[in-house]
Amino acid sequence: MSTFKQVEKLKKRVNFLNKKVKTLVRRKGEKNTTHAGHVENSPENYYKYMNQNTLRLLLKNKSIKFTDPLKFNDPMDSTVPELKLNTKRLKDTMMSVVSKDFPELSDYQSEINNRLSVDERHWGNEIKAISDELLNSWPDIISTFRILSLTTKPDNLLMWSHYADEHRGVVVKFKKNPSFGSPKKVNYKNGHQSLNNAFNYMASMVVKLEAQNGFTDIHSDKFSDATLNIMLRYFFMKMSEWSYENEYRIVYHESNTKVRKIHNNLDLVEVNENDIESIIIGSSVSPLRAKRLTKLIKGRLPNTKVIVQQYKRVGWQLKI
Structure with a gap:
């Protein structure tokens, strides 16, 4: 049994994954593409920080902006990690295959083990090339999705500064x-391991099935679909540094019927005006401007019971 041949087959399978993933993305785009995030009880309300121009867009079009993940302020957002092959696991898998399926080689176990140990560093180089190819193609894939970020915290000072024009914007409740969708919670813990764990499992399975001449297009389709679903989970995984945002997300493919594109670069999803419970005006908005904003909101939402409030700074806190 040639270990190099096994790794070459593995490399071809994973390289082929790129084409399969893109095909599956187009197919899934016809459906609701909200994927499972961190599961827990749904919060009572969701909040969206925005500047005044975005508020006017919401009020005028009864629509809310969904963003291309490549335009996020965090360049690590929605990216997948570098793949790292567990060479020991792969070697153990190969030894197991030799022992079970090639009993005639039982007298050569030690020699095979030594040869596989030498080959481990070659596998690492091969997987590095595969990982680079996946990482290079991933931006093209995620750029076809649109994301709405929400939170359960309306009074976070950093978020008011970053997303609501330095307290001159608003928070919509x-x-x-x-x-417009079912928000799923972002997971800030250990997400980076998911793809690597799945990839190493796939590598082991490919080695077993190839050795038994049993790896078919059906297996390839299943592994590709599973890998895509795992990769799409990264829309709901962020580094722990962002945990203060307590973020929830809705994700759609750009081809979803709910997504409407205007001005060639703005993707909107319709909002029922009854979805809006209240709007909080930032603490840096002047009293006169706050009064005009209140009039605008009430005029655009005449059939709702929307409550308009404003934060005031009290020491280091925000109070209604």
């Missing part, structure tokens, strides 16, 4: 089950 949405009801528990908004019409």
